[in-house]
Amino acid sequence: MSKKSDKQKASPKDDGKKKHDDGKKKKNAALKISEKDALKQPQTKVQKEVEGNGHLAKTDDGRLNRKEYEGELKKLQTELCHLQEWVKATGERVVIIFEGRDAAGKGGTIKAITERVSPRVFRLVALPAPSDREKTQLYVQRFVPHLPAAGEIVIFDRSWYNRAGVEHVMGFCTDEQYKKFLELCPMFEKTMVDNGIRLFKFWLEVSNEEQERRFEARIEDPLRQWKLSNMDLPSREKWYQYSKARDTMLECTDSEHAPWYLVDSNDKKRARLNLISHLLSAIPYKKIERKKVKLPDRSEKDKYDDSKKIKNRKWVPQKFK
Numbered sequence: 001m002s003k004k005s006d007k008q009k010a011s012p013k014d015d016g017k018k019k020h021d022d023g024k025k026k027k028n029a030a031l032k033i034s035e036k037d038a039l040k041q042p043q044t045k046v047q048k049e050v051e052g053n054g055h056l057a058k059t060d061d062g063r064l065n066r067k068e069y070e071g072e073l074k075k076l077q078t079e080l081c082h083l084q085e086w087v088k089a090t091g092e093r094v095v096i097i098f099e100g101r102d103a104a105g106k107g108g109t110i111k112a113i114t115e116r117v118s119p120r121v122f123r124l125v126a127l128p129a130p131s132d133r134e135k136t137q138l139y140v141q142r143f144v145p146h147l148p149a150a151g152e153i154v155i156f157d158r159s160w161y162n163r164a165g166v167e168h169v170m171g172f173c174t175d176e177q178y179k180k181f182l183e184l185c186p187m188f189e190k191t192m193v194d195n196g197i198r199l200f201k202f203w204l205e206v207s208n209e210e211q212e213r214r215f216e217a218r219i220e221d222p223l224r225q226w227k228l229s230n231m232d233l234p235s236r237e238k239w240y241q242y243s244k245a246r247d248t249m250l251e252c253t254d255s256e257h258a259p260w261y262l263v264d265s266n267d268k269k270r271a272r273l274n275l276i277s278h279l280l281s282a283i284p285y286k287k288i289e290r291k292k293v294k295l296p297d298r299s300e301k302d303k304y305d306d307s308k309k310i311k312n313r314k315w316v317p318q319k320f321k
Helices: 012-040 045-049 066-090 106-114 175-194 208-220 232-237 239-253 268-281
Strands: 093-100 122-125 152-157 197-205 260-264
Touching (some): 066 152, 093 106, 106 122, 106 152, 106 268, 175 197, 175 239, 197 268, 208 232, 232 239
Parallel strands (some): 093 152, 093 197, 122 152, 197 260
């Protein structure tokens, strides 16, 4: 018998397996190339500092896991601190407007932005209803004094867009005043932008079902009842009127110089992370290096027992030890 050749002819089955393996190798090679190309793409500051967005752990109902949320929020709040220092150092002026239906999550989002930064830099403006005197002024007049000076970021919790929403729907302004506002508002905002103010407008959109759930929670929970206002219940009844007012507002005031950004706020945690991440990516800030701080030693000059001096003063009882 002749010896079998080391290189035997492959069977059709073996040939098919070889083709499959070759195809798999090519696919893996292509994936490696695409991953390398992706790594070459320049990352934004937020992408560099805040890793892992979009792949966060969820609870059983699909909402974000609290631990994951707080970890991501801390990264974003660190970036907000860097933004704050940059704004102070460069004299930038920023205006951030928050609008949306009642119970859309504006307050919680604003708190997430401001809780780790200085109120002297991040100023919150939430004006009450206009006084009788203010009603006789130019409509935007009462908002102008609150616009930022150099090194400030002003957050409007509701703004001049009250006229396009609640004032129009609830009949607090005339049709003529409403139409005039929609006509002049883009020009007012262009004046701001042309004078160097960075203007950001966010509309938080909540569904009918989620708004109803949040209102029910406010009614039942004593810790949330303070959030209920005189306008909340009528706003539920006038859902579609508010929807039409929103649509008209966006149509008339969404401009290249001052665009609207809509935020899905049915999941509050996701909404906060998405909004803050977008805000940071839209401002070309840089991390400002701070001088290294050395804590000085306590001077022994004029030393005395300063604790003994106040020992017999009125102290708050320590009920919690």
